[in-house]
Amino acid sequence: MIHHTPGVSRHFVLAAGGTGGHLLPAFALAAELDRRGHHVALVTDERGAKIPGKPSFLPAHVLPAGRLGKNPVALAKGLAAIWRGRAMALRLFESFQPACVVGFGGYPALPALLAARAARIPTVIHEQNAVLGRVNRFLAKGATAIATAYGEVERLDPKLWGKVHRVGNPVRAEVLALRGEAFPEFTEDSLFRVLITGGSQGASILSEVVPDGLAMLPPALRHRLQVTQQCRPEDIEAVRARYAGHQIPAELGTYFEDMATRLADTHLFIGRSGASTIAELTAVGRPAILVPLPIATDDHQAVNAREMVKAGGARAIRQSGFTPKELAKQIQTMALNPMTLANAAHAAWNCGLPNAVKDLADLVEGFGGVPLMDVIRAQGMQAAPSTREALAKESAE
Template sequence: MRQALRVLIAGGGTGGHVIPALAIARELRDAHEAEVRFVGTARGLETRLVPEAGFPLELIRVGQLKNVSLATRVRTVADLPLGVARCLELARSFKPDVVVGVGGYASGPAMMAAVLLRVPTLAFEPNAVPGLANRLVGRRVSAAAVNFEETRRYFRGARVTGIPVRQEFFEIAPMPDAKEDRISFVGSVAQDGPASARRLLVFGGSQGARVFNSVMPKIAKRLLEYVPGLRILHQTGKGQAESTGEAYGASGADPSRWEVAAYLDDMPRRFADADLILCRSGASTVAELAAAGRPAVLVPFPGAADDHQMKNAEAFARVGAAELRVQEADDLMGAFLLSDLSGLLLDAGRLAEMGRRVRGLAHPDAVTEIGHMVAELAGC
């Protein structure tokens, strides 16, 4: 009898790496009956999300190379052979048919080990310009799944599949046009209609965004006054919920109409509830907006490698699927966001139109296609 397909998924760090990796893992398990294991590092989000999703996780030690001191970089490079050696050990005992590298810390050493052992490899790259781990192994991999046509040139055997996102995002109902009726105007002043309700979701990617945490509490009171019935749910990132909550509390904004949380586990439900989303433009974030058909104001993280968040946001803004707001100093940012958010929240027709347009950018087959690529590499 043929043995089950065995796949080692390597990488992690931020949600942007871990969350699509989990979507790939579920597809391989459910549609290909694969046995899937993960390799990550102790400081990544994988340590919580992978075991919660029911997959085994092996940890290896890999240092950081970006935004760290020279001494740390030297140590990281010196430790690299140890990381590769540990991955060689793991691969020899698990005997994967394919190693999938999703980018992030553990991805580089695991993919190098797979290349050395001549195990087929698939690289997954969600951003227009690959991160370091994928750039290092790009020409040596067997195949790659990318999100942008222009990214294909960094890899061997690359196909544009899009980014796998959790299936629940595709199941979200379209934005109802009917909400248009819920807010009426007397002169230019919005009046609270009988069923008036608007929900704004603010989230800064898997780590939160400092700019939202500092600016939103400053404008919340006025925003809640301008938009009747509005409720705000604000994800702050780890360690930021308390201080951000205190800032909202001190702002005088009605405490029954805002809520803060460090991290939201049930994002598909939060997207479904939202009429508008204020967020960064990380790769998975924008893929989820498209899958869910939800309008957004995108504020690209200015420090993202090769300014790739700006490219993601521009692609959405160009076709009227989202608004792009470049990050400014806090005061200016507050004024811009107050105007962007209230303008959109009071214009249900525009929100519905953006919701329709953004859905046109979704890749509903991404995860199925990546699953097939892995199976093909394994010769199944």
Template sequence: MKAPLLMIAAGGTGGHMFPAQALAEAMLKKGWRVKLSTDARGARYTGGFPHTTEIEQISSATFARGGLIAKGLVPFRIASGVLGAAFKMMRDKPDVVVGFGGYPSIPAMAAATLLRRPRMIHEQNGVLGRVNQLFAKRVDQIACGTWPTELPEGIEGIHTGNPVRGTVLERAGAGYIQPGDYPMELLVIGGSQGARILSDIVPPAIAQLPMDMLANIRVSHQARGEDEDRVRDYYAENGIDADVQPFFHDVPRRMSEAQLVISRSGASSVADISVIGRPSILIPFAAATGDHQTANARGLTDAGAAILIPEAALNIDALSEQIQTVLSTPEAAGKMSRAALSTGKPEATQTLVEMVEALANTTQGSST
């Protein structure tokens, strides 16, 4: 008897792909077959997926990029992708289709809707993304990574939390060393979008810290490629021990060793911070759709685990003051760490697995 098949449809950013990867890892361990439906952009994020995941590239497009001709071709590219996905789905008959959002997930989710395959979506953010909005009323279930999630009227969601990768789970609840008169780590991470402001403001804010505190600080700063050299030079010129890279492959390790995390409040970053349990200063990306990054931060800030600085209020002095406050009050920093852990949902992947299995069982008869 053939193993059951899960089709995952996900878009081309880490925010969509990391939770998709976590579910793929877990379902393969349960003996399922897993296919990932994405486009060429999404395929760039598949390096961390287990090698037994079948990657299916499909045609999709967005109105958000390109000129008039490119925008005019969007409906045709999407229609072509939906048609291709539908033919493959008729052949493969996936037991469940799970969409994680992003425009590359449109073809597989649309095909699953047309063919009435058991289907659900997972929304990482506190506000539904455009693609998940499109399918919210056309799926069997909605799993919500951030709670509360704004949903269409009459639609109910299940608070699952955001699945985190295995490398994050390995560090779940790692012991926190409170700030003190000894070496301390600061981790600075920004999403792929709009992280330049962190490269402009964070280094001088750190440089303003008292000299006795600064002598103990080592910084790991994730900066865009075009900002990397100037950020590295600034830290060096100010005598600050810093490791500056465009991408850290070991964020979970660095986060578990950090006394403080300065970050955007993308859904994956917030999930990692809460599962590992670290004090943070969060700076939501102001241009995020529906201001969803502010919604993502709500759980940590309400729990007293994070300090929120809106982008409009971000300046060198304000940030420097908040960094100093956390690093000079060890008891309060320890309390923030414990509060972050209280908001974490390390069981998120397992909850999603159970939802997928239940959906496969309850709809088995009616959907074939």
């Protein structure tokens, strides 16, 4: 493998699925690599190319990327789409000549990573969750390096731990800037600021349970509440009525652009345990009550919450047991004593990995490339039959 000289401008391709969970870390890495003087391109699907937050300097290339299911017709269509995407990625690499291709999971990342393997370009896969995703599981053995966000990652073959680098999940700069600030003062007389969000789409279960749970708190806490809650558009008026009926002041919205500012003032977070949420809570140091999404693939949100809970920075409640009474009980355990909440905040802060984007960029930057023109022409299609068979085998498992 040829290692490039540090400081020399290189080309990198980032490949990610079309959701925020896959793309936000890719955007953060793109910004850091661009800051270091490199050229970066994004490979994703049509949905990913339109997602808000993409840096203006980052060109997006949309490739076909079918999903692989057990239905024979769907499998055939999925394989055909992946193969078309792989061929398009090889043509992109021939002109762009990346030193490394970085995958962030999701089916849209698969064609680009398969093309990189065929062209013998170094590959790094980044796993945001505490359970290795399906596409990353398929790619892990052939990857040059595996970057993880957690010290323990389920569904990762132990034989591959030798190429694992724990870097964490990149966090937005405005959130990371809060890491050096103290936990907001919380005494027996101060306001008790609670922030509730359900991820990018909101969560109806939070709208149904949280207002009634907060209303069950003892007067010492309930009378000091100041609530900010993100709701789904169809839920917001019903939630507004519930808070009004309980005489609890609450600011509601379907989306808050200034989330970093709101997080800065928060004493307690209530919400899902997606990878980006956990990364931001631990970067800033905010205690939480987490309600993992029960339909998350491989139950990865429950596993995401495990480290923060074990450290004492959060409590987790399964959605099946997430009732107003249980929520009120857990809030009291954390917040009746101001020091208990402050200690949980410190425990959450200790779980943070604030250098994630820098460490990931260092890892990616450490890999060089080989002259691609001849490799693609000579090697590009030789892997076709074995790759097709491997894809079919993976989808059947």
